[in-house]
Amino acid sequence: MNNLLTRIKNVIMADLHDILEQKERQNPIALLNEYLRQCEQEAEKVQKLVERQHLLKEELAREYHYAQELAEKRKHQAQIASQAGETELYQFAAQEQMKYEERASRLKQSLEQALHYLEELERKYEEMKHKLKDMHIKRMELMGRENVARAHYRINKVLEQEQYGNKPFSRFAEIEQYLEQLEQKVSLAYYSSTIDARIAQLEKELKKQETHSNC
Secondary structure (H helix, E strand, O other): OHHHHHHHHHHHHHHHHHHHHHHHHHOHHHHHHHHHHHHHHHHHHHHHHHHHHHHHHHHHHHHHHHHHHHHHHHHHHHHHHHHHOOHHHHHHHHHHHHHHHHHHHHHHHHHHHHHHHHHHHHHHHHHHHHHHHHHHHHHHHHHHHHHHHHHHHHHHHHHHHHHOOOOOOHHHHHHHHHHHHHHHHHHHHHHHHHHHHHHHHHHHHHHHHHHHHHO
8 A cells, every 4th residue: 555655655755746847848948937936935934033023132131130130248247147147148149159050050051052053053044045135146147038039039930931921011012012102103104294384384385485476
């Protein structure tokens, strides 16, 4: 049964890897964006842990200083009780002093350890932020390269179609040829109308000259 489950798991994982590889080949930038979003989510989790460590350090510091204060207070009280000859009160104050001193010592160690962990977490978190920033810059560089590659692909596709028969530019050539023919017709029509008008004017002038000559 275990072997069967293992084989099924391996088949599913293999299919999953194939799907991921296919997605990566189809749209690597989208896959990279998804990976970056996951990294950013992890960075946010680490940031919250760093904040919690700050709070823990502050709480340990408060407890440490409070234990120190109480130890000093009980020490002073024990001295007064001793001077006054109050044996029981002295013993109680001395025991309390020792307990608070032990607690302060333990809290001091915990505080030092918390500070060490906090410094390590902050250093790692800064490294993570720098890494994320580098990854974002790399993503923009890759997007720029992808844009150029896609533009070149589309340009080459159009040029190849023009070269090998399926000519999207042939329509432009047809339009240009039509416009040239239209321009020629307009020019000829204009020239013809100009000639007709000029000849008519010349005829009028010749008739006037003949009339004046006959007179």
